[in-house]
Amino acid sequence: MVKEFELSNNEKEFILKGIKEGLRLDNRDKNEFRAIGIIFGPEYGRSEVILGNTRVLAKVSCEVIRPYPDRPNEGMITLSTELSPMAFPSIEPGRPSEEEVLVSRILEKAIKRSRAIDTEGLCIVANEKVWSIRVDIHFLDHDGNIIDAACIAAISALAHFRRPDVTVIGEEVTIHPIEQRNPVPLSILHMPICITFAFFEDGKYVVVDPTLQEEQIRQGDMTMTLNIHKELCTLSKAGGIPLEMETIIDCSRIATSKATWITEQIRAALEAEAKKLRL
Amino acid sequence: MNSKTDRMVIDQESDLKVVLPGDPIELKKKESLKLGPGLTQTQDSIICIKAGILNHSKDGKKVWVESNQKRYIPVGGESVLGIVTYKGGEFYRLDIGSAQQATLSNTAFENATKKNRPILNIGSLVYARVSSANKDMEPELECINPSTNKADGFGELEGGYVIKCSLRYCRKLLLNENSILSLLKILEQKYEFEMAIGMNGKIWIKSKTISDTIICCNIIKRAESLNSSNTNADEFKRLLKIFR
Numbered sequence: 001m002v003k004e005f006e007l008s009n010n011e012k013e014f015i016l017k018g019i020k021e022g023l024r025l026d027n028r029d030k031n032e033f034r035a036i037g038i039i040f041g042p043e044y045g046r047s048e049v050i051l052g053n054t055r056v057l058a059k060v061s062c063e064v065i066r067p068y069p070d071r072p073n074e075g076m077i078t079l080s081t082e083l084s085p086m087a088f089p090s091i092e093p094g095r096p097s098e099e100e101v102l103v104s105r106i107l108e109k110a111i112k113r114s115r116a117i118d119t120e121g122l123c124i125v126a127n128e129k130v131w132s133i134r135v136d137i138h139f140l141d142h143d144g145n146i147i148d149a150a151c152i153a154a155i156s157a158l159a160h161f162r163r164p165d166v167t168v169i170g171e172e173v174t175i176h177p178i179e180q181r182n183p184v185p186l187s188i189l190h191m192p193i194c195i196t197f198a199f200f201e202d203g204k205y206v207v208v209d210p211t212l213q214e215e216q217i218r219q220g221d222m223t224m225t226l227n228i229h230k231e232l233c234t235l236s237k238a239g240g241i242p243l244e245m246e247t248i249i250d251c252s253r254i255a256t257s258k259a260t261w262i263t264e265q266i267r268a269a270l271e272a273e274a275k276k277l278r279l
Numbered sequence: 280m281n282s283k284t285d286r287m288v289i290d291q292e293s294d295l296k297v298v299l300p301g302d303p304i305e306l307k308k309k310e311s312l313k314l315g316p317g318l319t320q321t322q323d324s325i326i327c328i329k330a331g332i333l334n335h336s337k338d339g340k341k342v343w344v345e346s347n348q349k350r351y352i353p354v355g356g357e358s359v360l361g362i363v364t365y366k367g368g369e370f371y372r373l374d375i376g377s378a379q380q381a382t383l384s385n386t387a388f389e390n391a392t393k394k395n396r397p398i399l400n401i402g403s404l405v406y407a408r409v410s411s412a413n414k415d416m417e418p419e420l421e422c423i424n425p426s427t428n429k430a431d432g433f434g435e436l437e438g439g440y441v442i443k444c445s446l447r448y449c450r451k452l453l454l455n456e457n458s459i460l461s462l463l464k465i466l467e468q469k470y471e472f473e474m475a476i477g478m479n480g481k482i483w484i485k486s487k488t489i490s491d492t493i494i495c496c497n498i499i500k501r502a503e504s505l506n507s508s509n510t511n512a513d514e515f516k517r518l519l520k521i522f523r
Contacts, residue, residue: 006374008362009402010483014440018489025440025493 012217019205019214026052026211031254033209036262038156038269044183045161049153052211053143058153059136060161064175067123067130075122075130079107079154080137087142103147106236107137110151110192110225114233117158118187124166124173131163133186144212147223151194156266159188160273190227192234193262195255197222203243208254222248224255228263295332298344302327308339315343316354336454347445351376351479353412358433358453360441360477361420363403371399373407376479379417383407387421389430397422397435404436404483406475436475439485442496446480448503453478462502470495 007015015025022030034052045060067074081104085091091100111117122131135157137150162183165176198210198218207214210221220240225233232252237243298304298317304325306312314320317329327333331346353359353375361373361381371383383405385396399405407420424431452459453476466472472486472495482499486492 006362006364007402008404008441009400010404010436010439011441012402014438014489014492018493021489023490023493025496027493027497 007213007216011213015213015217016200019200019207030207033258036152036265038152038266040160040269040273045157047153047157047160049149049156051145051149053141054146054149055140056146056149056153057138057140058157060157061134062131062163064124064129065132067127072127073123074119076132077112077117077119078132078134079104079111080134081107081150082137083139087139102238103150106147106194106223107150107154109234109236110194111154114192114225116155116188116190116192118189121187125168129173142212144210144215145196148194148196148209151192152262152266155191156269158186159266159270161186190229191263191266192225192227193259194223194225195258197251199241199243202241203247206247206251208258222251224252226255226259228260230256295334298327298333299330300328306342311340313341315341316352317344318342345447347447349480350378351446353377353381353409353418355409355412357409357478358476359407359409359479360475360481360483361405361407363399363401363405366401373405373420375418377418381418381420383420383422387423388434389423389428399435404441406433406436406477406483408433436483439483440492440496442482442484442500444480444482444500444503446478449476449478449480449482452476459502466495466498
C-alpha cells in the first residue's frame, strides 16, 4: 500500500520557513488553537469534537459488573481508542500503531490516573456491584493533534453522560431505566485538558496544536495535561529532542491559558446542550 | 445488449447530464471524438463506467464524466505533480496519487542522455506529463513535451507550497474556465505568483515571500467552494481582504 500524505521536500522546507517567520498555513499564531466545535447527542454521553479538520467521536456507555476483590468499592473506567484507516489512509487496520498506543496511554493517564472521575461514586454494593464506564473513542478524520481532540471529546462525553438511577433496599438492587426515572450524571472531580506542543529546530520554535503537516516535520513533541485550577496532571514527552527547562516552563504558561480557554468552551457547550433539553 | 432505443443520446450542444456506471451513451457528433475519464468504448458503443456528470468541451470533441473523487486515475497527456519516492539506476519512481506509483525515465528530460542525466532527490517535487497510462501497467511520466522535445515548464519545482484540491477543481483551472481565470488575474495583480496545476489534485504555488504564498494558497483553495454564481470579482475581493 502506498504511504500517503508523504510530504515533499518543498513542503517541508516551506512549513519550516513559515514557522521560523511566525507564519502558519492556516493564518494562526504559534500559540493559537484551531477553532473547536463540540456537538452533543442525540443520546447521553455522545460527543463529537471538531478541531480544524480533525474529528473525534467519543461515546460513553455503562454496565454493572463485579468489582476487583482488592478494590471492592470502586467502579471502573475503560478507555478504548480506535484509529482506523478512515482517519488516515496509511494506518493498517487490526494492528495498533505506535501512534495509537501513545494516544491511548496519554488519555489513560490524563483521565484515569488523574482521577477525573470519582470511581467510588460508581459503587452500588461494595464487593458485589459497581458501575463500569466505558469510553469508546473513534478518530474520524486526522489532521493533526488527535490527542487534544480526543481528550476534549472524552471528557465532554463523560460530562454529558447520564447513568441510570439505582436504589438499594437491603440486598435488593433496582436499576431504573432512563424512561422511568431521571438518570444521574457522573461526578466529575475536574476536567483534564491535553495541550500538545510541537518543537522545531532543536526546540527553538514551539508551536501549539500542530496540524498533520506540522506533525510530520516536527522534531519533538510534548503533551501537557492540566485543568482549570492550574494543576498539572501529566506531562508526557515520548522521545524527540531534549528541551531546555525554560522552554518547558514557557509551554506550561501557554498550556494553563489554553486549558482555561478550552474548559470554558466545553462548559459553554454543555450549558447550551442542557438549555436545549430543558426547552 | 441494449437496444438502440435504450441508449442515452447526447447532443454535445445540450446541457450536462447525470450518468451512472453501465449507461450506454450515444453521441450525436461522432467524428474525431476523444473519450476522457469515466467512459470506455466497446466495439462501436460508448459505455459509462463512473457515476457523475457527463461533460464535453465546447467544440463537442472531448467527452468525459466528472465526479468528485480523490483517487487519481492517470490518463495519457495529463500534467501531474509527483513526489520522488525511489531513485533507481535507470528511472525514478514518483507518487502521483494513483493506485500505483509512476515511473519517470532518466532520459525523459530535455537534453538528457545516458551520461547527462538530471539529478532528483527523494522527496523532490516534479511537474511531469503522463506519457503512457494503461490500466494494467504502471503509469509512465516524462518531463518533456513530445512534440517539441523541450522542457516546456516540466521538471523539478523549487520552493513554493503544494495545496490539495479536488480533481474537478484542477480540471476547471486547467480548462481556463473564464470565471476562475478572471479571479486569478485579480490575484496576480496583487501578488506575483507562479502556479503549476497537476491533474492529480495538487497545485503548486510559489510567490515572492512565505506570507504571499500562504495568502495565494488560501485564496485559491477557497475559490474552489465559490460556485459559478458568485465567482465574481466582488466575492473574490472579499476573500482577498479576509486573508490579507
